[in-house]
Amino acid sequence: MALVALIVVGVSIAGALALRAFRENVMFYFDPSKVAAGQVKQGQRFRLGGMVVKGSVQRQAGSLDVKFTVTDFAHTVPVSYDKVLPDLFKEGAGVVALGRLDAHGTFVADEVLAKHDEKYMPPEVARSLKQGQAAAAAASATEAPH
Amino acid sequence: MNWTWFHRLGSPPHFFRIAGRMIPWFAWPAALAAIAGLVGGLGLAPPDYQQGEGYRIIYVHVPAAVLSTMAYAVMASAAGVGLIWRMNVAHAVAASCAAVGAWFTLVALATGSLWGRPMWGTYWAWDPRLTSELVLLFLYLGYLGLRGAIDDTARADRASAVLALVGVVNLPIIHYSVDWWNSLHQGHTLLKFGKASMPPSMLVPLLLMMLAFVLYFAAILLVRARGEVLRRERNASWIGAAIGER
Numbered sequence: 001m002a003l004v005a006l007i008v009v010g011v012s013i014a015g016a017l018a019l020r021a022f023r024e025n026v027m028f029y030f031d032p033s034k035v036a037a038g039q040v041k042q043g044q045r046f047r048l049g050g051m052v053v054k055g056s057v058q059r060q061a062g063s064l065d066v067k068f069t070v071t072d073f074a075h076t077v078p079v080s081y082d083k084v085l086p087d088l089f090k091e092g093a094g095v096v097a098l099g100r101l102d103a104h105g106t107f108v109a110d111e112v113l114a115k116h117d118e119k120y121m122p123p124e125v126a127r128s129l130k131q132g133q134a135a136a137a138a139a140s141a142t143e144a145p146h
Numbered sequence: 147m148n149w150t151w152f153h154r155l156g157s158p159p160h161f162f163r164i165a166g167r168m169i170p171w172f173a174w175p176a177a178l179a180a181i182a183g184l185v186g187g188l189g190l191a192p193p194d195y196q197q198g199e200g201y202r203i204i205y206v207h208v209p210a211a212v213l214s215t216m217a218y219a220v221m222a223s224a225a226g227v228g229l230i231w232r233m234n235v236a237h238a239v240a241a242s243c244a245a246v247g248a249w250f251t252l253v254a255l256a257t258g259s260l261w262g263r264p265m266w267g268t269y270w271a272w273d274p275r276l277t278s279e280l281v282l283l284f285l286y287l288g289y290l291g292l293r294g295a296i297d298d299t300a301r302a303d304r305a306s307a308v309l310a311l312v313g314v315v316n317l318p319i320i321h322y323s324v325d326w327w328n329s330l331h332q333g334h335t336l337l338k339f340g341k342a343s344m345p346p347s348m349l350v351p352l353l354l355m356m357l358a359f360v361l362y363f364a365a366i367l368l369v370r371a372r373g374e375v376l377r378r379e380r381n382a383s384w385i386g387a388a389i390g391e392r
Contacts, residue, residue, distance in 0.1 A: 003229065004226055004230050007308060007312065008226075008311060011311070011314070011315050012315065015315035015319075019319070019326075028273045028329050028330055029328050030328075031328065085267075086264075087264060087265070088197070088265050088266070088267075096330050112267065113271065114266055115330055115332075116196055116265055117332060117343075120344040120345075120348050121194065121344070121348075122192035122345065122347070123192070123194075123195040124192075125195070126196075127195075
């Protein structure tokens, strides 16, 4: 009994300490605020994660080159990429890009992964939700001048 | 509180008999729940607005992942009981969990990988959730390896029980990895405060599949634990009578 209790307590303490120490290191990606705060050295390869800003995706005609902006709703980072994007990549959705910052502060990605959220719903529901939101936005826009 | 039922379970012949009687009560409902869950999940549930038909892999991926950690919790609990009360049958149960748990882990990792390629754009990433699940697989394999390396059953039981208990620290890490750290893996759809982020048409088949996996695990664990008890008690006199019974 004492042995088991000792093992469990000891391992829990060791685990908690290890987790505290590793908390930052196991971050799979940095968000734009961390990049803005200068937590990444220039030229260092890291992962950048956040939302693709709506309307920011610019495709170069005749090539795969694409530019977009990633945000965490506090700061933004411009990203450039020249390979095929995953199917779930779209404006307003989450991405995780691997690459490095260039001299102009643009994140040059050599891999872009799409991050999907935990919500699941049928397409009809998503459509009607979107329409509902659009209607609500339109209503608040027309009310605004009053 | 009356604990005689618990102490009686520690008796190998009693456990062997009770376990044998319980197997069909888990196995048949498991089959029914799996059929209902698969029909509901692969046939009746609507496609997802983002992932289309591809999301249906959750009907295997999520139950396998849940069971990979649940089997570990059962294994560690049984190992702890075996250590504390020196209960041979509990060690037999713990030893019977490992291979099943390892398979659940492998299925969760493999289906997740096949899902990750079309959705995320990669088969594998060193994401906290994926990495901690891989550590779980290594814990299972380490447990099996340790048991296999020690010939004396009683020593193998004690050593592997300590390893199983130490590995428990990985379970909360797997569960909370998507909350504690930025991860590529999605957050919790089911286990969180408030409503599940899924309509009932998708959720009910998923819960049925999880029920099916839990019942299947219980049934297969009892089958394996009976075999393990037989192996350990191969020289005992009760075995002849117990086998003759059937």
